[in-house]
Amino acid sequence: MANLALTGIRKTYPNGAVAVRGVDMTIDDGEFIVFVGPSGCGKSTLLRMVAGLESITEGSIHIGDRLINDVSPADRDVAMVFQNYALYPHMTVRGNMSYGLKNRGMPKEEINKRVNDAASLLRIGDYLDRQPNELSGGQRQRVAMGRAIVREPEVFLFDEPLSNLDAKLRVQMRIEIKRLQRRLNVTSIxxxxxxxxxxxxxxxxxxxxxxxxxxxGAPIELYNNPATLFVATFIGAPQMNLLPAQFDGEKLISNTLSLSGYDGLPQSQNLILGIRPDTLRTDDNGQLEMRVDLVEQHGADNLIYGAILNSENTDSEETEFCFKTGQEVMPEIDSTLRLGFDPDKTLIFDKESGDRLR
Amino acid sequence: MKNWNWRLISTHAILIVGVLFMSLPVWVAFATSTHAPETILRDGLQFLPGSHFFTTYNEVLFVEGGVMKSVLGTTMLKNSLILGLGFAIGKVIISMLAAYAIVYFRFRLATPLFCVIFLTLLLPLEVRIIPSYEVLAKLGMLDTHVGLIVPLIASATGTFFFRQFFRSVPDELLEAARLDGATAWGFFIDILVPLSKTMIAAILIIMFVVGWNQYLWPLIMTTKEENYTLVIGIKQIYQILAEGGELPQYQKAFALTILATLPPVLVVLIFQNWFVKGLVESEK
Known part of the structure; x- marks a missing residue:
């Protein structure tokens, strides 16, 4: 078991495209780290650099005290679960799981013991003699994890392992992965x-x-205290509502809204007021007026989509808005809702830099 | 219903004509080969089997002087088999290794090299037959099986097929194998070769038939009768017929022809499932 340190990691492809521009992080022993971001943001490249499947243009990666920049993937003591499982199609489940151990010259009894242990842990013991094409998606996923587990690596790497599964299975496997990682206590990305x-x-x-x-940071920390506009909009579903706003030194003004209690903000025309959909409530004295376009009933919750009414200049673009509430609130389409919110729970960002100001 | 019957009959008629067109000559050759030479000389080609089947085939296959001056039919059959198998296996091995290098080792000249390999399609053996002969003559490899096979086994088509197949193998398999500690050789043997097995079978079959039917190269390469392949044997026996002298042994010429067509037909019949699979689907 070991911690993992990435220092000043950069990746530039031969064609000049920059995928990773300076990443520093330290991952503690047994910690479960998730890289999240939109497609093309470099998260997979970063993972593949840790795995050794991509070269490192600049910076260093240490597992424990060992610098692994130029160590081959096989010798890094990492195991990876791929998005499309990447099982060897012509080998049985047992063959798939033992291939890596055989290549390392492990004695047969030890291989069998490890494969059997991993199989019972993942509940795939009955399928050991089947080939991958005889298995369902979830079972293949388990085999792919089994192949990683038998290696008993220092670090597990998961590259979008659940994206090929249907929604229900995805939730189930998600819980299983979490449980497994707790139990094995292996550093994971x-x-x-x-x-x-x-x-x-x-x-x-x-x-x-x-x-x-x-x-x-911790997921809830990122949800409650996003450092930038990007994090605020990326974390949390439905997405945070964003309203253009300005601060004149006394009041924060956004369309019809005029809020006090924002002392200390710089005077600026280019601010963004962020309100999470679940911090809103219906309020007859509320300052926000919303025209209802669409109601999504999710069961316990209703998501109400619409636009904020703009009394001053109706020409300007209407701002998309979402309000999350209980199933009892069921407004008519095209009706108008009055909404209130707690100013303490709002976030203020600088429009240009995306930095959070408050 | 009536229309449908007419369509069925007419389509079948066309198919039957096609089948007859293809198979009748083979049948005539076979039927004629079972007659006595006098009958053939007197009455021409025969459409029904005669009574000399065992005599003819026995002489062709097992009696010295029965067909050539000294070499037996079985020896020529063996030579043909060695050429066909050596040709096919050699081509598969060479083209797999070439394709492996081109697809998986990203060296600078991979694509131009592949183009050069592909360009050799424009240079058939016939074009380089004199230099090839010269090289082998200097190496003292004329009239040997190795000399017969080796100059033929480089294959642009095979390399192309395997290259296309390897490119369709997902990259993740290679990456998974690298993480599993497989060496370059290990990945080839443990993963790629088993994955390509239907492809290998298909190419083996095509190449066996092509190798079996090689004509010009063996004709030039082999001077001793004991190295004749069946195809060369056929050529020789018809030459004897044309030159005349003795009573023409047409039935033996036909028998040799039938014997020469039989193995490729059998190979294709037996392995046709694999063959189709290899060309149509890819196991992934």
């Missing part, structure tokens, strides 16, 4: 673009955008 997976699995979450880490 998990890459996903699914923020629910990211929130639920991670001990710490790294939100990656454009090859840089936007923010890293």
């Amino acid at each position: 998990y890459v996903t673009h699914d923020q629910t997976e990211a929130m639920t699995l991670a001990d710490r979450l790294a939100v990656i955008n454009d090859g840089k880490i936007e923010q890293m």
Whole structure:
């Protein structure tokens, strides 16, 4: 078991494209880290650099005290679960799981013991003699994990392992992966673009955008205290509502809204007011007026989509808005809702830099 | 219903004509080969089997002087088999290794090299037959099986097929194997070769038939009768017929022809499932 340290990691492809621009992080022994970000943000590249499948342009990666920049993938003591499982199609489940051990010259009894242990842990003991094409998606996923587990590596790497599964299975496997990681207590990095997976699995979450880490921390910390506009919009579903706003030194003004209690903000025309959909409530004296376009009934919750009414200049673009409430609130389409919120729970960002101001 | 019957009959008629067109000559050759030479000389080609089947085939296959001056039919059959198998296996091995290098080792000249390999399609053996002969003559390899096979086994088509197949194998398999500690050789033997087995079978079959039917190269390469392949034997026996002298042994010429067509037909019949699979689907 060991911790993992990434220092000043950069990746530039031969064609000049920059995938990763300076990443530093330290991952503690047994920690479950999730890299989350939109597609093309460099999260998979970063993972593959740890695995040794991509070369490192600049910076260093240490596992424990060992510098692994130039160590071959096989000797890094890492195991990886691929998005499309990458099982060897012509080998049985047992063959798939033992291939890596055989290549390392492990004695047969030891291989069998490890494969059997992993199989019973993953409940695939009955399928050991089958071939991957005889298995369902979930079973293949388990075999792919089994192949990683038998190696007993220092670090597990998961590259969007659940994205090929249907929704129900995905939730189930997500819980299993979390449980398994707790039990084996192996340092893990998990890459996903699914923020629910990211929130639920991670001990710490790294939100990656454009090859840089936007923010890293415990999932709930990132939800409550996003450092940037990007993190605020990326974490949380439905997405945070954003309203253009300005501060004149006394009041924060956004359309019809005029809020006090924001002392200390710089005077600016270019601010963004962020309100999470679940911090809103219906309020007859509320300052926000919303025209209802669509109601999504999710069972316990209703998501109400619409636009904020703009009394001053009706020409300007209407701002998309979402309000999350209980199933009892069921407004008519095209009706108008009055909404109130707690100013303490709002977030203020600088429009230009995306930095959080409050 | 009536229309449908007419369509069925007419389509079948066309198919039957096609089948007859293809198989009748073979049948005539076979039927004629079972007659006595006098009958053939007197009455021409025969459409029904005669009574000399065992005599003819026995002489062709097992009696010295029965067909050539000294070499037996079985020896020529063996030579043909060695050429066909050596040709096919050699081509598969060489082209797999070439394709493996081109697809998986990203060296700078991979694509130009592949183009060069592909360009050799424009240079058939006939073009380089004199230099090839010269090289082998200097190496003292004329009239040997190795000399017969080796100059033929480089294969642009095979390399192309395997290259296309390897490119369709997902990259993750290679990456998974690398993480599993497989060496370059290990990945090839443990993963790629088993994955390509239907492809290998298909190419083996095609190449066996092509190798079996090689004509010009063995004709030039082999001077001693004991190294004749069946195809060369056929050529020789018809030459004897044309030159005349003795009573023409047409039935033996036909028997040799039938014997020469039989193994490729059997190979294709037996392995046709694999063959189709290899060309149509890819196991992934």
